[in-house]
Amino acid sequence: MSDIPRPFTAIGVVHSPFKRPEDIPVEMNADPHGFDAVAGEIEIFPEFESGLKDIDGFSHLIVVFAFHSAGEPRLLVRPPFETGVRGVFATRSPHRPNPVGLTVVKLLGRTGAILRVSGLDMIEGTPVLDLKPYTVKDQKPDIKTGWIK
Amino acid sequence: MSDIPRPFTAIGVVHSPFKRPEDIPVEMNADPHGFDAVAGEIEIFPEFESGLKDIDGFSHLIVVFAFHSAGEPRLLVRPPFETGVRGVFATRSPHRPNPVGLTVVKLLGRTGAILRVSGLDMIEGTPVLDLKPYTVKDQKPDIKTGWIK
Numbered sequence: 222m223s224d225i226p227r228p229f230t231a232i233g234v235v236h237s238p239f240k241r242p243e244d245i246p247v248e249m250n251a252d253p254h255g256f257d258a259v260a261g262e263i264e265i266f267p268e269f270e271s272g273l274k275d276i277d278g279f280s281h282l283i284v285v286f287a288f289h290s291a292g293e294p295r296l297l298v299r300p301p302f303e304t305g306v307r308g309v310f311a312t313r314s315p316h317r318p319n320p321v322g323l324t325v326v327k328l329l330g331r332t333g334a335i336l337r338v339s340g341l342d343m344i345e346g347t348p349v350l351d352l353k354p355y356t357v358k359d360q361k362p363d364i365k366t367g368w369i370k
Numbered sequence: 371m372s373d374i375p376r377p378f379t380a381i382g383v384v385h386s387p388f389k390r391p392e393d394i395p396v397e398m399n400a401d402p403h404g405f406d407a408v409a410g411e412i413e414i415f416p417e418f419e420s421g422l423k424d425i426d427g428f429s430h431l432i433v434v435f436a437f438h439s440a441g442e443p444r445l446l447v448r449p450p451f452e453t454g455v456r457g458v459f460a461t462r463s464p465h466r467p468n469p470v471g472l473t474v475v476k477l478l479g480r481t482g483a484i485l486r487v488s489g490l491d492m493i494e495g496t497p498v499l500d501l502k503p504y505t506v507k508d509q510k511p512d513i514k515t516g517w518i519k
Contacts, residue, residue: 224380224436224438224495224497225377225378225379225380225436225438225469225497225499226436226437226438226439226440226469227469228374228377228378229374229377229378229468229470230374230467230468231373231374232467232468253505253506253507256507265459269445269459269467271445271446271457272445272446272457272458272459272467273457273459273460274446274455274456274457274460275456275457275460275516275517276457276459276460276516277516278460278514278515278516278517279460279513279514279515279516280510280512280513280514280515281510281513283472285434285468285470285472287373287374287375288375289373289374289375290375291375296418296420296421297420297421297423306423307423307424308420308421308422308423308424308425309421310414310418310421310422310425310500310501310502310503311422311423311424311425311427311428311503312503313502313503313505317500318379318381318418318421318500319378319379319381319434319499319500320374320375320376321378321434321470321499321500323432323434323472323502325507325508325510327510346373348373348374350374350468350470351459351466351467351468351470352459353459353462353472354459354460354461354462354515354516354518355510355513355515356402356462356513356515356518357402357513357515358402358405358473358474359474359508359510360509360510360511360513361429361430361474361476361504361508361509362509362511363429364428364429364430364504364505364506364509365427365428365429366427366428366429366503366504366505366506367424367425367426367427367428367503368424368427369503369505
């Protein structure tokens with residue numbers, strides 16, 4: 222697609238206690254705080270390390286990553302514990318036209334290009350595409366969340 | 371990069387009152403609520419419309435988009451009104467290794483594949499890569515935001 226200036230490439234990789242998708246208990250997804258205590262690391266590749274300057278001052282980071290083992294996209298998906306299908310854009314399913322995922326993690330500390338974080342729901346080896354600071358603009362206190370209980 | 375399963379492609383396009391980057395008053399970026407009243411549309415292309423099923427129930431959506439006119443990436447950037455440089459991953463600058471942007475918008479209504487939204491800070495013609503529902507997991511009430519006042 223000519224509108225996208227260049228191909229996306231990994232800037233780092235997630236190190237997670239979940240080694241495979243099936244290591245994530247499906248119940249954890251149903252609990253909004255199910256992953257809060259899951260800690261791990263985000264390793265940024267050396268050529269991008271200088272872009273981490275000043276990141277230490279933020280308590281939370283938005284991790285944009287690739288669903289690298291998601292398989293083919295589907296526009297209708299059946300979420301865990303649901304009997305009906307939902308539009309993929311109304312879910313956080315990995316089976317998206319563009320296999321891009323997003324998780325807000327808590328930054329626990331940094332050693333060089335290694336960030337210690339909690340709130341991980343990605344598996345080991347997940348390619349990281351971008352890190353962004355979570356700011357006041359991302360806080361939406363009053364929300365409606367449709368089909369999600 | 372072999373870790374990314376397929377090239378990313380636009381699923382839709384932003385229709386914004388800002389026609390060019392220079393149409394966005396730089397002061398708006400300094401105000402966390404500067405864009406709250408900026409309304410526009412997200413047009414999802416027909417082949418992806420069925421993925422919008424059930425999206426109407428959500429008050430806020432995460433828009434993942436491409437910075438299509440950002441130019442070359444830089445690892446150190448100088449934010450507006452700042453005298454020093456910051457690491458790009460500690461900013462929301464468009465000059466990122468992967469030119470991917472993220473804005474949380476308010477969903478005002480939907481007509482077929484057209485979503486009316488507010489909170490837009492993108493320019494006209496911005497390619498949309500993904501839409502995700504904003505959920506309780508994305509709410510982080512107590513945050514530190516480093517160098518950002």
